[in-house]
Structures are given as structure tokens and as C-alpha cells.
Amino acid sequence: MTIELDVERAARGFTLKQYVICWNGIVWREALRFLHQRERFVSALVRPLVWLFIFAAGFRQVLGVSIIPPYQTYVLYEEYITPGLMAMIQLFNGMQSSLTMVYDRETGTMRTLLVSPFPRWFLLTSKLMAGTLVSVLQVYAYLLIAWFWEVQAPPVGYLTVLPALILSGLMLGALGMLISSVIKQLENFSGVMNFVIFPMFFASSALYPLWRVKESSPLLYYVCEFNPFTHATEVIRFALYGEVTWSSLAVVCGCTIVFMVGAIIAYDPARGMLARRGGPGGAT
Amino acid sequence: MxxxxxxxxxxxxxxxxxxxxxxxxxxxxxxxxxxxxxxxxxxxxxxxxxxxxxxxxxxxxxxxxxxxxxxxxxxxxxxxxxxxxLGVVFQSRALDLDLSVMQNLTYHASLHGIGRPEAASQAAFALARTGLTERARDTVRNLSGGQMRRVEIARALLHRxxxxxxxxxxxxxxxxxxxxxxxxxxxxxxxxxxxxxxxxxxxxxxxxxxxxxxxxxxxxxxxxxxxxxxxxxxxxxxxxxxxxxxxxxxxxxxxxxx
CATH class of the missing domain: 3.40.50.300 (P-loop containing nucleotide triphosphate hydrolases)
Structure with missing residues (x-):
């Protein structure tokens, strides 16, 4: 084959089928990595179960939850915090994939992805979707165990919650991706824990209904209302009972777009911060 | 010249x-x-x-x-x-250590829009040329430094x-x-x-x-x-x-x- 032919072929761009091949490849790699990192799966599962088995059991007596939508009767505290824990699994997963991205950037596998001739927005979106699918699998594994613990949603809820999980997974993954473009080094992940995961989780409706928060601190109530994680939790909570909360859904959709666009800009070679910060892993 | x-x-x-x-x-x-x-x-x-x-x-x-x-x-x-x-071999190692040699190569092929059947034959050819055919199913972690480099070169050439x-x-x-x-x-x-x-x-x-x-x-x-x-x-x-x-x-x- 001559050089001229190859050069011409390269200029023709990719077909839709090739985009599908690329997307499949990225998702397949994420799935393989997930299968190989069994500890990651186990710890992703143990974390919410500790909250469910221990924290919720202990708090059940302290915090009675009155009837608020979507619940039609009094619910046990375990049942109340389950949507929050589902969102927490996705929050951790989103931040963990951002951690892998920083790590990948340092070892070079991220560069392998970014040197692909496909458009960068496509590569990053595919990667985000791959991470989201992994997080959805983790959530269903949790739901299965919760079922045996007698935290059970209406059967149809297990189906209606799927689109909600995909959406919230995308939002939290996009947030992680955005953060990954800003943190420079691996060690800073503990900073992400302290400054992103904990505040987002605690200042939300995951562990307590917001009307109770309002009683004790109106300021904290507003913080919770502005927290996208609250809305992700509520979208999941309603979907689990076959209902929709439109306001939260709008917030989650909006945040997903904003975070994603932000991440794409941050990873854009012409505008992004990668170049200004001294390159990947500080290499020159 | x-x-x-x-x-x-x-x-x-x-x-x-x-x-x-x-x-x-x-x-x-x-x-x-x-x-x-x-x-x-x-x-x-x-x-x-x-x-x-x-x-x-x-x-x-x-x-x-x-x-x-x-x-x-x-x-x-x-x-x-x-x-x-363009094919690139970066200075830092850029292979997935937990994945097999073949999996690494097919992943890279997909990043260039090359589907499974073609990727598999290309990869087999590339491995034969580098003398790594019998390591195709091995996890990358088990290769020596020189072998990893050769896999990276094979990978960089996969999309011709x-x-x-x-x-x-x-x-x-x-x-x-x-x-x-x-x-x-x-x-x-x-x-x-x-x-x-x-x-x-x-x-x-x-x-x-x-x-x-x-x-x-x-x-x-x-x-x-x-x-x-x-x-x-x-x-x-x-x-x-x-x-x-x-x-x-x-x-x-x-x-x-x-």
C-alpha cells in the first residue's frame, strides 16, 4: 500500500460503524478492568452495606421519618436511606473513575485514549458512559443484598429506577471527570474525599429528609437544596417507587450537561488546563 | 535515502x-x-x-x-x-497491566475504529513479527520490560x-x-x-x-x-x-x- 493511499484514507474520516466499534472498545475495556479489580467491587459494595446494616439500624429509633412523598406509609429508616446509598455508590464510583483518570494520565493509558483520532468529546463521553454502566451494576448488586435485608421496593421500581440511575451516574461521573482535569496528582484524592464526597453526601437528603434539616438549620437547608447530589438522590428515590420528581430531574439534567461541557473544555487541547499546568504528571 | x-x-x-x-x-x-x-x-x-x-x-x-x-x-x-x-510509544508505560496482551491490542484497535475480526488478524501478525505470539494470552504484568516495550511498539503499528x-x-x-x-x-x-x-x-x-x-x-x-x-x-x-x-x-x- 502506498503512502498516498494511506494519507487519503486518513483524511476521509470515520464511518458510523467505526464510532460504534470505538464506543464498544472503551466500554469493553472498562468492564474488563472492573472484573479484574475485584477488591474495588467488594469495597464499593461493603461501603453502603455498612451504612445499611449498622448505621441505619442504630439510627432507626433516633430518627423517625414521617410520611413524605413518594412514601405512602411510614417507612423504616433503612428504606429511607437506600436511595441515598445508591447515589453514594455512584458518587464514589464517579470519583474513583476520576482517580483512575488522574492515575491513567500519569501512567500513560489516558494518553493512549486521547491520542485516538476520534473527536475528543466522543472519547470522553464514551468513557463516561462506560463508568456509568459499571456504577449501575454496583447499585443493582447492592439492591439485591438489600432485598434480602427486607428493604424492598415495589417490583416495577427496580425497572423504573434504571433510567434514573443512568442519569445520576452520568452526572456524578461527569463531575468526577471535571475534577480529574483539575487535580494534578494522585495524592490529592484524599482531598477529593474531604472536600467533595463527604460534604456532598452529608449536606443532602440522602440521610435525612430536608424538612428536618430546615427545622434545625435554615442555612444548611439551602445548602442541601443547592447540592446536585440531593437532586440525584431524589430522582432515584422517586424512580424507585415508579414516580418522577420533575424539578430534581431538571436539576440533574442541567448539572450533567454543565459538568460534561466543563470536562470537555478542560480536556480540550486548545483551551484546556492540561497544557498550562506543566503537562501530564508534571513531565516536560 | x-x-x-x-x-x-x-x-x-x-x-x-x-x-x-x-x-x-x-x-x-x-x-x-x-x-x-x-x-x-x-x-x-x-x-x-x-x-x-x-x-x-x-x-x-x-x-x-x-x-x-x-x-x-x-x-x-x-x-x-x-x-x-500517527503511531506513538510514550515514555511512560501505557498498557493495562491486568489485561492480556491481546486485549490491550484489540482495545487499541477499537480506538482506531478497527473491528474485532480485522483487529485480531492484525494483532496476530504484529505479535508474530515481534516474536510474542505465544504470550498473546498472558497478562501484561507478567511480561519483562523489553517485552512490554515490544507490545507497545506492536500496538502503535496496529492501525498501520x-x-x-x-x-x-x-x-x-x-x-x-x-x-x-x-x-x-x-x-x-x-x-x-x-x-x-x-x-x-x-x-x-x-x-x-x-x-x-x-x-x-x-x-x-x-x-x-x-x-x-x-x-x-x-x-x-x-x-x-x-x-x-x-x-x-x-x-x-x-x-x-x-
């Missing part, structure tokens, strides 16, 4: 490229070219700006001043077309690029593995007609028939066939020529922060 004299499209053209990280200037008006099917050594000490140049060529970040073209395709304006003709960039590919390898990798890439060049840009700080990796670009503190001090660069310096060989060039540059008052 390369066709630098003819008005032919170069495999790689870097034209007046500068880059700074904040206040520090990493590349200062760098220009160089790699002819199709030629072996060009980018020679420079650590911190010369080799990796920065590679990051710009691979579009990890955008070129702010100057132009980079791969077979005439501007990397900033037609990144897709440019990157399809016309230009191959290698950033210090022999770093961390023992003498035998180093010679083997160098031989391997030189053989590929003649077999497959690809242009190679080989970045290194090891002068003994330069062969008399190569082209060379001497990069020092972000500037190109000399560029051309090795024989010409050596002759122009008035030194007997490339080692002393390199030493003389870099020394002269250090003595020059450039007003740059060290």
Missing part, C-alpha cells in the same frame, strides 16, 4: 513551534522535519523539551504558536486525519500508521533489550516504509545513516543527516559534536532562566 531535496510532503513537519508552561519556556521556535521512511533521532538531554514536543505532536495539548503537520494535515485543524497516520513516534523507548531496559528494540524499529522502518522520530538522550543510539535533530533547552541547535551535522561542527563524531553544540549553547547569554 530520504528525499529531503524533493518538494515532497514530509511525514512530520514542525514549523516555528514555541510552548511555555506559565513563565517557563519549554520550546523556543522549534522547526524540524521527518521524511517519509527515514529514521530521525531527536537527541536531547533530560529537560530539553522532547516530551513537550511529543505532547504537542500527539495533540495532548494544542499548539499555541507555530504549526505541526503530519503528511500535510495540520494537527490543530485536522486532528483526526493527522492522528490516524505512516509515522511512528517513540519517546525514550529504551529507558529502563538493559543493554540487550535496548539493542533489540532499536534493531526491531530499524527493521520495521525498512520493511514497512514508515517515518520514525526516535527521541533519546543516549548518543550511542544514533547510527551514521540517520537524520538527527539536536534539541537543547527548548531550541534546535542542529538538524540534518548525521554526517552533515558532524561535519558542520568540525568534530570527528556525533558524540563530540553534540557535546560541542550543547556547550556552545550554554555559554551563549540567552537571558533565559536556568
Amino acid at each position: 530520504n528525499a529531503l531535496g524533493r518538494n515532497e510532503t514530509q511525514a512530520l513537519e514542525v514549523v516555528h513551534v514555541s510552548h511555555r508552561y506559565g513563565a517557563r519556556k519549554a520550546l523556543d521556535d522549534v522547526s524540524l522535519a521527518v521524511a517519509p521512511s527515514s529514521f530521525t533521532v531527536l537527541l536531547g538531554l533530560n529537560g530539553a523539551g522532547k516530551s513537550t514536543l511529543f505532547s504537542l505532536i500527539t495533540r495532548l495539548y494544542g499548539t499555541r504558536s507555530g504549526t505541526i503537520r503530519i503528511f500535510g494535515h495540520d494537527v490543530s485543524r485536522e486532528p483526526g486525519a493527522a492522528l490516524r497516520l 500508521p505512516r509515522l511512528l513516534l517513540l519517546d525514550e523507548p529504551t529507558v529502563g531496559l538493559d543493554i540487550n533489550a535496548r539493542a533489540e528494540i532499536l534493531d526491531h524499529v530499524r527493521r520495521l522502518l525498512t520493511e514497512q516504509n514508515i517515518g520514525v522520530l526516535w527521541a533519546t538522550h543516549l548518543i550511542d543510539e544514533v547510527a551514521p545513516g540517520d537524520d538527527v535533530a539536536v534539541l537543547h533547552l527548548g531550541r534546535v541547535l542542529a538538524h540534518g543527516p548525521v554526517t552533515e551535522v558532524v561535519a558542520a561542527s568540525g568534530e570527528p563524531d556525533i558524540r563530540t559534536a553534540f557535546a560541542k553544540l550543547t556547550r556552545a549553547s550554554a555559554a551563549e547569554p540567552t537571558g533565559k532562566a536556568a
